[in-house]
Amino acid sequence: MSIELRKHIEEITPVSDDEFDYILSHFRKKKLKKHQFLVQENNEVLNDHYVIKGLLKAYYTNDEGKEHILQFAMENWWVTDYQAHFKKEKATINIDCLEDCEILCLSLENREKLCSELQKIEHFFRIKSNFGYVALQRRILSLLDKDAKGRYEQLMELYPTLLQRVPKTILASYLGVSRETLSRLS
Amino acid sequence: MSIELRKHIEEITPVSDDEFDYILSHFRKKKLKKHQFLVQENNEVLNDHYVIKGLLKAYYTNDEGKEHILQFAMENWWVTDYQAHFKKEKATINIDCLEDCEILCLSLENREKLCSELQKIEHFFRIKSNFGYVALQRRILSLLDKDAKGRYEQLMELYPTLLQRVPKTILASYLGVSRETLSRLS
DNA sequence: GATTTTTTGTGAGGTAGGTCACACTTAAGA
């Protein structure tokens, strides 16, 4: 059960059996079917979410109804509306399942509790956040520097499995390209 | 001296006089003139940098020699090549001063030392990193959703002082627009 | 304060990528 999470944490810091059990007791398991929402606009965002199984998209919908995907989340990724979650605001994005999902939910309170009780967990989340920051910087550079084709190729290289799991229409709105243009790329 | 840093830290967690002195002793002060480099491509990136005074740009230069600004850094901001810094790789970006600068340098070793010795510092950096992550997500959304004018207006709204301090040519390469286009915006 | 460098504005013309429309294919429900 949830060995994935343990392996995930131990990529950054070792934890004993007891520690891990204790950590895990702060999570709540949740199962969602394809098309179900994990986070919905205007709602409170009490939890961060660790993906055990499945695939989700986190996306912003603008006034004209156009969707922009902020991130995908698959196995071993974390996803929530971080702006809303950290600042206790209402969600401005939606997150829904592209596949049936199995999720571990961690409330802000439980995260802070764990972080203050177990420094290694605070350490874990700091390092995680640092890496996340770097990943976003790379995406910004990609958006600034590369054209549609370049961004697509970079995405395929980084996450080749995504192609098999996500329709191109949706990839397009991650890349910031129209689906027609993506379809026309050599 | 460096009351700014203390205030900066205390936006997230209180520190005693002794604690602060101890923390500060892990930083090294550095002064740089306009046009000097803080980080240079292909070099090691031993330090993160807290800006006491001045303004810098961190930018990537692509094969055609085009510059893309990853971030600005002014008073109370942190800046380095985080990818290179955290992963101990060579820098892929340059950071140089747009004004004369006063900087506090924190080596990776000293950061980790402080974090392990003082949990409140680990806490501080975790929270900081979380907020940074959210800010980058906002910028990604801006790049995906807004046109040149919209991005420019959002930037002016977020950092009105930047306009007074940075030539538009340089703002353009932050926004991902040519300087001519920026100049033509209404 | 004269001179070089940096920054800005503006025209002309080109192009990557957007939108709209329609047809075809594949997958999902009932």
Next chain:
DNA sequence: TCTTAAGTGTGACCTACCTCACAAAAAATC
């Protein structure tokens, strides 16, 4: 298995933004 929905490809046309070029204004440097 039939029916509806979701995803894809392609043409025609449009537009936001790019590049190149030149000139004027403003700053920096000696």
